[in-house]
Amino acid sequence: MLFATRYAAAAASKRAFSTSVSQNAAKVAVLGAAGGIGQPLSLLLKANPTISHLSLYDLFNTPGVAADLSHINTTAKVTGHLPDNDGLKHALTDASVVVIPAGVPRKPGMSRDDLFNTNAGIVRDLATACAKFCPKAHVLVISNPVNSTVPIVAEVFKQHNVFDPRRVFGVTTLDVVRASRFVSENQDSKPEDAKITVVGGHSGVTIIPLFSQTPGLKLNESDIQALTHRVQFGGDEVVKAKNGGGSATLSMAFAGARFTNSLLDATVNGKKGIVEPTFVKSDVLANEGIEYFSTNVELGANGVENIQGLGDLTAYEHELLKAAIPELKKNIEKGYKFVHGN
Ligand SMILES: NC(=O)C1=CN([C@@H]2O[C@H](COP(=O)(O)OP(=O)(O)OC[C@H]3O[C@@H](n4cnc5c(N)ncnc54)[C@H](O)[C@@H]3O)[C@@H](O)[C@H]2O)C=CC1
Numbered sequence: 001m002l003f004a005t006r007y008a009a010a011a012a013s014k015r016a017f018s019t020s021v022s023q024n025a026a027k028v029a030v031l032g033a034a035g036g037i038g039q040p041l042s043l044l045l046k047a048n049p050t051i052s053h054l055s056l057y058d059l060f061n062t063p064g065v066a067a068d069l070s071h072i073n074t075t076a077k078v079t080g081h082l083p084d085n086d087g088l089k090h091a092l093t094d095a096s097v098v099v100i101p102a103g104v105p106r107k108p109g110m111s112r113d114d115l116f117n118t119n120a121g122i123v124r125d126l127a128t129a130c131a132k133f134c135p136k137a138h139v140l141v142i143s144n145p146v147n148s149t150v151p152i153v154a155e156v157f158k159q160h161n162v163f164d165p166r167r168v169f170g171v172t173t174l175d176v177v178r179a180s181r182f183v184s185e186n187q188d189s190k191p192e193d194a195k196i197t198v199v200g201g202h203s204g205v206t207i208i209p210l211f212s213q214t215p216g217l218k219l220n221e222s223d224i225q226a227l228t229h230r231v232q233f234g235g236d237e238v239v240k241a242k243n244g245g246g247s248a249t250l251s252m253a254f255a256g257a258r259f260t261n262s263l264l265d266a267t268v269n270g271k272k273g274i275v276e277p278t279f280v281k282s283d284v285l286a287n288e289g290i291e292y293f294s295t296n297v298e299l300g301a302n303g304v305e306n307i308q309g310l311g312d313l314t315a316y317e318h319e320l321l322k323a324a325i326p327e328l329k330k331n332i333e334k335g336y337k338f339v340h341g342n
């Protein structure tokens, strides 16, 4: 009898637990899931208990990647989808978050903008599918050039009357991850604790670290210049070291998982005060005619909740901003024109 009571109590508490798990459940789709970023990103997302279903889409290999991940004893069900048999539709239907690392990476000597001709069409077509099959999803764009691919997603969504600026994000998290790491090497401090603000876009001079906004850093002028350059061109370091084998994949997977997990905490788990940098539709530089910009953004139940401003800048940071504006404007317009054809 005692055993039966205990058993009933345990079963009830198990039911309560599963109820709470299923209430905080999200389907997350990764498009480009078999690639260099897609695989480790999917692995990291498989560990998030908020994800009830991880659906993996790519042109190749997703059944294998999904089978492999599906043996990991964490909550998420994992499914793999290919273009045949309406694979993209199945991957996207009911997804509340879609992460897009589909597209080609750089080789040495290329700029991110050199990827535009291939990746713009890939992102446009995937955005079109999102607009049809999961119009309310939060869409996280990793594919480069982010400064152009985010406007492409936004314009495609506008064409389908489903654009909500709170739900389209360019993933710029890797820039702050790098900035934290590089500063901690310089300061001999703990990387996890080095919170560095990075604003702007995601390519070369459009990446603007604002070291002056982190209290307590002991950096002289030449440190600041060297660190700024390293953050702006950190991607090139990896491209060069991989020597034709692609660009950052593992650090990007880490950064992409951090952003996805933060977004799920805000949108699904109701956590407050979650702030991440991200490239979104923003008024911060509206007076310069810049429609998309990355600053720290507070995430909430519906995605973007509060876009933080630039804060105080030093003269050097003002110069960086000035140098970024023309390039950023050009990149954004290029994305817009790709969709509208003029
Ligand atoms: N936002 C950021 O901070 C970063 C962005 N990237 C960008 O991420 C992108 C992916 O990089 P990697 O994973 O290294 O490249 P990868 O070539 O290893 O993987 C890309 C995957 O996309 C797939 N793919 C291509 N067209 C597709 C389509 N129409 N639908 C679905 N999947 C498709 C490919 O089959 C491949 O598996 C690149 O554009 C790269 O520049 C890379 C690092 C950082």
Ligand SMILES: O=C([O-])CC(=O)C(=O)O
Pocket: 105, 106, 112, 144, 174, 234, 235, 236, 238, 239, 247, 248
């Ligand atoms: O450098 C690249 O091409 C990939 C990228 O965006 C990064 O590593 O920041």
